[in-house]
Amino acid sequence: MSNKNYAPLTEESAITLAKELAYFTAEEHVTCEEIGDGxxxxxxxIKGFERSIIIKQAxxxxxxxxxxWPLSLKRAEIESHALRIQGQYVPHLVPKVFHEDHDLAVTIMEDLSHLTIARKGLIDGEDYPLLSTHIGTFLAHTLFFTSDFGLHASKKRELDSQFxxxxxxxxxxxxxxxDPFGPYETNNFEPALQEDVEQIWNNVSLKERVAQLKYSFLTHKEALLHGDLHTxxxxxxxxxxxxxxxxxxCFGPIGFDIGQFFANLLLQAISREEERQAVLFTHIETTWNVFSDTFSALWHQHSVDAYTTLDTWRIAVLANIFREAVGFAGCEIIxxxxxxxxxxxxxGIEDETRRIHAKKQALKLGTALLLHDVNTVDAQFYDRIFKTIKNE
Ligand code: SR1
Ligand code: MG
Known part of the structure; x- marks a missing residue:
């Protein structure tokens, strides 16, 4: 489908659009800045006298x-649709969408500039004490209510077709x-990592695990994922x-969003000195605990599938989500x-020796998470993974 009226906005035309849509009056003095760093x-x-809005354009x-590298403009529609769905379950954890224009591939939404991008804040030394409780809640609600446990199968199929x-x-x-698991052109790494990278490329067990996880991402349409949940x-x-x-x-395996979030906290942990890592490990455990407790509570109160009366089934589902999340975290770190x-x-680690050391550690941790014994789930399963993460 072509977008007939599409043209990339400039700071000037973004102001014109905002005024045409009556977010500001024609006379109002407004400022506009392109702040996209993704x-x-x-x-x-766009900031006016009393309000400020974000116009995002694909x-x-x-x-x-x-x-x-051409990309479909349809992603703007996907994004605003996903935001609206997430907003039904966790309105306090996503931005408000005010307006969509599919021809222009534009979404107008709440300005969140009183907040900081978590990656930047964490790099600058913030701890964000509520981050993991909020993300665990976001994950549990958005993933449960779009899965076959929380949504009737026919409705879920319909929703899947929209994503x-x-x-x-x-x-x-x-x-x-x-690409990261073979000599592909898109890869980009420092020459000092060549040996570590080749070890990954030559590790058949690791590649078989990645193949399983990729297959899961391709075929296991468990729930509506955020799809890019990094910090x-x-x-x-x-x-x-x-x-x-x-x-x-898109619809995919529930562990994917969880694993991506874990991985990005771990990448931050690796970049820090040891004394400041504990807070991030605690964030990972809290995310999991809040997710699994909330997901379980929703399962008990709102499940729509007959077999959700079996508690052993709930435990098995959660164990599989965790197992896959660990593998997805390994892929994301690498x-x-x-x-x-x-x-x-x-x-961003300026000192070359420290940066290369951190990157080598990241490759080791990613490898360990991918090669962890994922078939044995016993009482110590979670403990073992958390110990691997902390390198204990
Ligand atoms: C070409 S896009 C590269 C990455 O940026 C996005 O945020 C996703 O993480 C994607 O993989
Ligand atoms: Mg992005």
């Missing part, structure tokens, strides 16, 4: 690479699950958390270290 979109903040290509997101799923399938997709403060940017939303899209937590 890989794909334009983001304008570009027809991946900004991070250029026009040689066919081929271009962005293709990015994830390539950049998260395929750059989260705004935070001491008291508030807002999850943004669900343009990668791809953020040697793949196309890096993270500032590691790349």
């Amino acid at each position: 890989n794909l979109n334009l983001v304008f903040r 570009l027809p290509y991946a900004k991070v690479v250029g026009e040689s 066919c997101n081929p271009d962005l799923c293709d990015i994830t399938e390539g950049l998260v699950f395929t 750059g997709s989260i705004f935070a403060s001491e008291t508030e958390t807002k999850v943004i940017d669900p343009e990668f939303a 791809r953020r270290t040697i793949g196309l899209a890096h993270v500032a937590d590691l790349d």
Whole structure:
């Protein structure tokens, strides 16, 4: 489908659009700044006398690479649709959507500039005491209510059909699950990592685990995922958390969002000195505990499937989610270290010796998470994984 009236906005035309839509009066003095620092979109903040809004516009290509990588504009519609669905379950944890224009691939939403992108805040030393409680709650509600446990199968199938997101799923399938595990052109790593990278490429057991996880992402349409839940997709403060940017939303395995969040906390932990890591490990445990307790409570109160009366089934479902989350975290850690899209937590370490050491540690941890004995789930399962994470 072509977007007839599409043209990329400029700061000027973004103001004109905001005024045409009556967010500001024609005479009002407003300022506009393009603040998009992500890989794909334009983001304008427009401030007037009394209010301020965000206009987000999809570009027809991946900004991070250029026009040689075309991308469907439909992702703007996917994003606003996902935000509205998430807003039904956790309105306090996502931005409010005010307006959508599918032709322009534009979403107008709440300005959250009183908050900071969590990745930046964590790099600058913030701890965000409520981050994991909020993200555990976000994950439990959005994933439960869009899964077959919380949504009747026919409704779920219908919803699934609205989230066919081929271009962005293709990015994830390539950049998260395929390219970092072989000599692909998209990879980007420092020469000092060559040996560590080749060890990954030559590790057949590791690649078989990645293949299983990729297959799960491709075929296990368990729930509506955010699809890109890294710390750059989260705004935070001491008291508030807002999850943004669900343009990668699609149906997939529940553990995927959880694993991506774990991985990005771990990448931050690796970039820090040991004494300051504990808070991040605690965030990971809290995320899991809040997620599994809340998911269980929703299962008991709101389940729609006959077999949810079996508590052994609930326990098995949660164990599988955790098991997969650990593997997805391994993939995410490795791809953020040697793949196309890096993270500032590691790349921002100025001292070369420290940076290379941190990246080698990341590759080791990613490998350990992928090779962990995922078939044995006993009383010590969670403890063992958390010990691996902490390198104990
Ligand atoms: C070409 S897009 C690269 C990455 O940026 C997004 O935020 C996703 O994480 C994607 O993998
Ligand atoms: Mg994004």
